[in-house]
Amino acid sequence: MKRVLAFMFAAVLVAAAICSVSLHAQRATHHYLILARGHGPGSTSFLTSVRAAGGTVTAVYEDIGIVLADSSNPAFSSRVESMAAVQGVAEDVSVQWISPNERAVRAGELRVRPTGVNTEPLNGDLWNLRQIHADATAAAGYQGEGAVVAVIDTGINTGHPDLAPNIDFARSYAFVPSTLGAGYPPYEDDYFHGSHVAGIIAGAINDVGIQGVAPRAKIVAIKVMDSEGSGSFGNIIGGILYATSLHVDVINMSLAATFDRVNAGGGGIGTLLAALNRAINFATAERVFVVSSAGNDGVNLNSRAFSIPAQSGNGMAVAATGPIARENFDRPASYTNYGQSVIDVAAPGGDLTLFPSESPFPWYLDMVLSCGNRGSEDPDNADTYFYAAGTSMAAPHVSGLAALIVGQYGHLGAAQIGSIIGHSADDILAPGADPYSGRGRINAARALGLQ
Numbered sequence: 001m002k003r004v005l006a007f008m009f010a011a012v013l014v015a016a017a018i019c020s021v022s023l024h025a026q027r028a029t030h031h032y033l034i035l036a037r038g039h040g041p042g043s044t045s046f047l048t049s050v051r052a053a054g055g056t057v058t059a060v061y062e063d064i065g066i067v068l069a070d071s072s073n074p075a076f077s078s079r080v081e082s083m084a085a086v087q088g089v090a091e092d093v094s095v096q097w098i099s100p101n102e103r104a105v106r107a108g109e110l111r112v113r114p115t116g117v118n119t120e121p122l123n124g125d126l127w128n129l130r131q132i133h134a135d136a137t138a139a140a141g142y143q144g145e146g147a148v149v150a151v152i153d154t155g156i157n158t159g160h161p162d163l164a165p166n167i168d169f170a171r172s173y174a175f176v177p178s179t180l181g182a183g184y185p186p187y188e189d190d191y192f193h194g195s196h197v198a199g200i201i202a203g204a205i206n207d208v209g210i211q212g213v214a215p216r217a218k219i220v221a222i223k224v225m226d227s228e229g230s231g232s233f234g235n236i237i238g239g240i241l242y243a244t245s246l247h248v249d250v251i252n253m254s255l256a257a258t259f260d261r262v263n264a265g266g267g268g269i270g271t272l273l274a275a276l277n278r279a280i281n282f283a284t285a286e287r288v289f290v291v292s293s294a295g296n297d298g299v300n301l302n303s304r305a306f307s308i309p310a311q312s313g314n315g316m317a318v319a320a321t322g323p324i325a326r327e328n329f330d331r332p333a334s335y336t337n338y339g340q341s342v343i344d345v346a347a348p349g350g351d352l353t354l355f356p357s358e359s360p361f362p363w364y365l366d367m368v369l370s371c372g373n374r375g376s377e378d379p380d381n382a383d384t385y386f387y388a389a390g391t392s393m394a395a396p397h398v399s400g401l402a403a404l405i406v407g408q409y410g411h412l413g414a415a416q417i418g419s420i421i422g423h424s425a426d427d428i429l430a431p432g433a434d435p436y437s438g439r440g441r442i443n444a445a446r447a448l449g450l451q
Contacts, residue, residue, distance in 0.1 A: 027072040031058075031092040033234050035271050036065030037085055039278060046085045053079040059234065061241055064278040068092065068234045090268025097236075097255035098154075098193055098229030099296040101335050102390035103352050105364050106372060120211045122385065125369045128200075128348035131321075131329050132397055133445035134213045137404055138205065142448050144214025147403035149201050149250040150243035151396075152236065153194030154229065155187045156221035157373045159382030160195060162203040162210055166219050171246055174223040175235040180379055189373040190227040196388050197254045199371030200396035201403065209385060210369060213400025213444065214407065220248060225255070233272045236309070240279040244286050249406045250417075251288055252399040253309050254392035256295035258337070261304045273308060280313025287413035290315030291399045293391035294337040300435070301339030310342065316418055317342055319436055320349025320394035321428075325361045330428040332436040336391055339435055344418070345425050346437035347397035350389035368393040401444050408448055420447050 034050065036043040043065035047057055054073030061067070073079075081089045107122075120126075129135050137143075148168065155178055157163055174186035189195045198219050203212035222239040225231035236253070243251050259269065280290050294317050295307035310317035322333035332338065333351045350367035364387040372384035402417050412420075424447040425440030445451045 027074065029070050029072045031232065031234065032069050032071060032077060032080070033090050033092045033272060033275055034067040034069060034080055034086060035088045035275050036067070037087045039063065039065035043085075046083050049083055050080055055080070059238060061237065063241070064275070064282050066237060066275050066278065088268070088271035088274070090271035092232045092234040092272070094230045094232050095257045096228075096230050097225060097257055098191075098392065099256065099390065101296040102388065102392055103367075104192055104196070104386045104388040105367070107369060107385035107387060119205055120207065120209060122210045122369060125365060126210060127323070127326065127329060128350070128368050128397065129211070129213065131348050132213070132401070132442050133451070134400070136450060137444045137448055138211065138215060140450060142404050142408055143205070144202065144217035144400070144403035144407040147214060147217040147250070147406035148220060148246070148248045149214075149217055149252055149399050149403050150220040150222055150246070150248045151194055151198050151201065152222045152224055152239040152243065152251060152253050153197055153255070154191040154225045154227070155189035155194045155223035156198050156219065157189050157195040157371060157382055157384070158185055159374065160371050161206065161208045161383055162371050163195060163198055163219070165204040165206065166202045166217060168218050168220045172221040173242055175238050176223055176226050176231060178223065179227045180374065184379070187221045187223040189223075191225070191229060192373045192386055193225075193229060193254070193392065194221060194223065195373045196370040196386055197252060197392060197396045200368065200393060201252065201400040203371060209383070210371070213397055214403035217400070217403035217407065220246060233276060237275055237279040240283050244283045244288050248288060249411060250399045250402045251283060251290045252396050253290070253292045254395045256293050256307050256310060256391065258295050258297045258299065258305050258307045261306050273312065276309055276312045280309060280315050284314050284414045287411070289402050289414040289417045291395050291402065292317055293395040294319045294343060296335040296390050297337055298335050299337055301337050301342040302435070307337050310337075316344045316398060316421070318391060318395045318398050319343045319346045319438070320391045321346050321437070321441055322349055322351030322389060323366050324351060324353050326365060330441055332429070333389070335389075336436065343435065343438035345398060345421060345439050346428070346441045347394040349391050349394035350387070352389045398442055401442050401447060404444055405447060
């Protein structure tokens with residue numbers, strides 16, 4: 001990811017150089033994030049000066065002292081950064097937040113034979129729910145009713161039978177419009193990722209497909225990434241603040257980008273990271289529980305590498321567990337990032353270590369089964385399911401558990417929800433905190449007092 005970003009910044013510099021030497025070249029418009037020195041009322045009082053520097057203000061987040069602006073003026077960044085009230089300016093670059101290591105396979109193509117465990121037709125393949133005892137909580141009537149989870153992702157499949165009953169259509173929102181176009185909401189999922197995450201959290205119990213950890217929780221879909229899993233810092237920050245303004249209980253961010261700690265300050269990245277920290281800390285202060293995936297690079301986050309948003313602000317960072325041939329379900333997933341001072345808890349993310357050429361075992365069954373998107377080729381077919389593996393799949397298990405806690409104990413706020421999840425986790429690898437699972441693998445039954 002570091003090399004990708006370095007290339008992106010280099011491309012920007014090259015483009016600027018070309019524009020400066022060509023008298024006839026058209027100046028490109030760039031997107032900027034401006035970080036004020038303070039936050040709260042009056043922190044963004046320099047807007048007139050931003051406009052005078054050739055900028056068009058596109059968003060103002062005064063609560064956290066952030067302004068987004070567009071400009072084609074090559075001197076815009078330096079002029080704004082020289083203002084006394086400004087701490088930093090950075091180009092609001094687009095980042096690949098969904099790892100290419102995160103694989104997905106459409107279930108319909110695999111001729112799955114459901115076994116009908118715990119009511120839903122495909123529940124026989126939901127080892128992930130049984131591993132955290134979410135099947136027991138559902139059977140006991142704990143299903144997350146009254147809780148609201150914002151899924152900041154690629155959108156949601158609005159016609160999926162397992163998702164539609166729990167979507168808050170009125171409050172779902174898109175910072176990046178769907179590519180499916182007319183006839184569909186702008187937050188319609190055009191990738192698969194957001195729908196898969198939402199299904200893990202709150203797939204409905206309705207005798208169709210799968211069920212989620214909290215099958216009666218509400219989902220607010222906030223689309224901040226495009227059809228390839230990329231998005232800007234500004235859109236993600238906007239999504240966090242929008243969700244916070246709705247007073248949701250939980251924000252799920254199944255997205256991750258890994259950076260080199262030594263070079264993190266270059267090219268304006270330091271400013272972007274500081275802005276993301278402010279957004280997550282603000283949400284937490286407003287009693288919203290923020291959950292983020294730890295990333296899929298298999299690196300130690302106590303070293304030079306660090307992953308955001310898992311290491312941004314004071315949310316909960318989630319690593320992944322996954323079996324091999326449906327054995328040893330609590331082993332660390334082969335791809336998961338880790339780090340003793342970073343990982344808070346672990347949850348099922350599935351794994352992808354066996355392939356048909358290596359084993360007669362149906363390798364996809366080690367992955368996590370959930371909902372999929374409509375797809376551009378057949379958008380009328382909303383009833384799709386995918387197997388996928390990644391820390392993106394682990395994080396929504398924690399968000400679903402948080403929804404169960406809210407449904408049972410009320411709107412507790414971030415600190416209490418996090419405390420319950422951490423103290424009820426199963427210590428699967430070593431006494432105390434360990435680099436792969438933190439406090440342990442989450443246990444929904446214990447969190448709700450069933451064990």
